[in-house]
Amino acid sequence: MTTTAQQTEPEETHDEIERRLDAATVATADWGQQPPKQRAEALSAIADALDAESATLIAEAVRESGLPEGRLTGELKRTSVQLRMFADELRDGSYLRIALDRHDPDFVLGNRPDLRRWSTPIGPVLVYAASNFPFAFSVAGGDTASALAAGCPVVLKAHPGHPETSRKTAEIVRSALAASGAPEGTFAMITGREAGVRALRDPRIAAGAFTGSVAGGRALFDIAVSRPTPIPFYGELGSINPAVVTSGAERERGEQVAAGFVGSFTLGAGQFCTKPGTLLLPRGTALPSRIAELAGDVAPARMLTSGIAERYRERTEELASAPGIEVLVRGAEHDDPSGVPAVTPTVLHAGSVENLLNSPALLEENFGPCAVIAEYGSDDELHSALAAVEGTLTVTAHTAQDPDEDERRRLGRLVPLAAARSGRLVFDEWPTGVAVTPAQQHGGPYPATTAVSHTSVGTAAIDRFLRPVSYQNAPDFLLPDALHESNPLGLPRTTHEAGSSRRWDAPRK
Template sequence: MTLLTTTDPRSGETRDTTIAETDDAAVDGIVRAAASAFEIFRSSDRAWRAGLLDALADALEAQRDDLVAIADRETGLGVPRLTGEVGRSAFQLRLFAEAVREGGYLEAAIDHAGETPIGPGPDIRRILVPIGPVGVFGSSNFPFAFSVAGGDVASALAAGNPVVIKAHGSHPETSAATFAALDRAARAHGAPDGTLGIVYGLDAGRALVSAPELRAVGFTGSLSGGRALLRLIEQRDDPIPFYGELSSLNPLIVTPDAAAARADAIAEGLFGSFTLGSGQFCTKPGFAFVPLGPAGDALVAGLVDRAEAAPAGVLLNERIAESFGQIRARLVEAGRARIAGGGADAAEPGFRATPTVLELDVADVTAEVAEEAFGPLVVVARYSDTEDIARALAALPDSLTATIHSQPTEEPLTQRLTRVVLPRVGRVVYNGYPTGVRVAWAQHHGGPWPATNTLHTSVGVTAIRRFLRPVAFQDAPSHVLPEELRDDYRGIPRRVDGVLVLAG
């Protein structure tokens, strides 16, 4: 039996835990338990399932202080940030509970039998149903909101699927404590055995995605890690959906008038955004376009001054710290980027990086300078003609977000830039910063490859759509139909003979 270790990133000190790696036989048993639970859980009453989600949120909040203390020891993210993240996790569980009660996510539709312009038509009724046990890989940078208590887990449960979580190696004790709190709450609510499961270790992750009972995988992590899991899924006898959030540069564009009007304010906001969480956010603006000239110079100087005055930030683990230093060196060597500010190696113990501003000419923007550096680094490309931005963007990989800072005097330019970035991202931010991802009905957190490999979102209510599949019933007797498709049911919004009929 191999016990896992945990490392305090502030000091670099590693110690043993009491958590053992999960062997293949144990993974098999956990996934089989999830498959057995699915037979019960998929037909659970929506009100009961919403109550389960509320109970999980209550459990998180009841254990908030203990969970935050453990996570702070393993991640170095700080008590305020982690306290807010537990609150975010509880909020999204409750938001999914509201969605389950409301029922519109089922997309229920009824077309009664009758004459149509192309002849007689049968009775057709369509609804979304749960797909089966879901595997979720926790992320390193969000030990709660994208891990054991994260959005993938919440949305899969809301859809009616049991979940098996692969704990992230950077915070095993946080994962174990969070799982224990959720599992107790689920059992107290009456959830069947196997509704929630957890596995530990790299080999356990490989076994999990290969388990024949698993029906989908949610993943937040590196592009290389996502590719490795995709290869395993492709080797299955029945490849399953893989929903991966993988890599993103998130370009930010500053127009000439915006630079002239508020250079220092943008410098302050951009610095805060690319260094938030020590730059370890998937939505970090890692590439900025700033105009040449005095206003742009002032903006860059503001970034440089802040970078040179800032202390080193704590990185989550040794692998991230080593990778950050290597990528920073490659960007300078390969892409004619120059260190404009910061960039000194941290002398403190543990895993740390100082904020770094790299600067280059827009003509030198190539694929070689388009590598994501997971940490506090931004590449600033200086341009004289806004038409150069479109050419440079073509050299960058597509992203989760793009941001445009402009002025009301630049409406045509803002429209043109919107048309340029829209095919390349899943969210466009105006005069703000992309590192805040609101959990809401209208949110979309996704983007073209390599940001994600899916058209779906992993944040917000519509994330539930990933873990459902459509089924149509043709000329079905009423007693075999789901309750929501029967004629006399009025509890959810439905489209009946082409007309949207609200609940009630």
């Protein structure tokens, strides 16, 4: 949701949007009814095609985003790895959560019919690409991969921050899908802010997925839920990601903690949804001045777009002028050949927790390389700081490696408070760098996300785009292959036999 970018974003015409939504609708049945293993081949083909074009894609993304080549190389690899990971989920088939109830005339509540439940695609998904991940949360990113894996056609609203990277990626996705036999309309890209809103209001769209700002994401969420037919909207919005350092950790390895923190909040110019924005330190240590020293040495880094840079400047000035704030490091803006400013980090010290809590803006995401430090004098103060944090993607704790009984007891009280506010608790590491794995949870209570029960990273992200359908007393020839008595697709399923025993059939590889 950037100002400059909005001005230059070309708007799709009404007819073009209509054509793409029509094509997505037509593709719904065909793509969704393909056996999971066939869709897996298509996803793998996209991954292979992205890898094959990596040099071109990375060069374009470096030019448009200003992110370093090394970072973008890793990000593109993550993009193809997560496509293959979803392909593996499709080959495994557990994601369908197939359950069979056998007909049971003696069921405790009377005659129980044969019931067979599986998961079907929700329908065409509108995915909004993010500014800060030109690959992994953009055209062929996690939302697209999980929606396609679920069997949903994707209409991708491109982010104006990297238009050529988007266009090239979309072309690769389309070609790979076509070569894999996917129907025309399985994937389409649209551009333009108004186009993105119009598509969200369209009855042909069955779900939305978004990664971006609280303001932009909430506006889209409001549209999605106020339609005549409301639809699920999976928004990943803003997160403050507080980090706590115990006195044990400070004594044991203060230098390492300071360096780790500065590395994490300045990574990618602080433009990660998991950037630790608030650091809660025990009162009276040398950590604030050490962090200031290290942050003062960080080289300027280009912001993603002029709009993001402008918003960051305004927000940082607002925070720096909050009552009782000491500016430990005042970041500077530098010219960059791209025309988008490069910035150095800002470190603000709020003093006490009490002062931190006096200005709620200090606990709201500021997208860029700015961090706010506060010092707690007691566990009660620390707990009240955490209680004031809104829903957040992560909470981080740095603790002593071999904590004494007192620290163990205190941590035992802290952890449940942290778990109540976030989707991921990180210990003795930093929250930036989100592993793309089955046990990942990239989500959390609002405003971290608009859908607290879901994740947008990791294989469980596929659940967002599925809905269950049960078949009662169906003749075998009318069942989808996945539910046939003979299990021709070799899918894992749980069978509830008459008399209530339960059997689990593992997937046949």
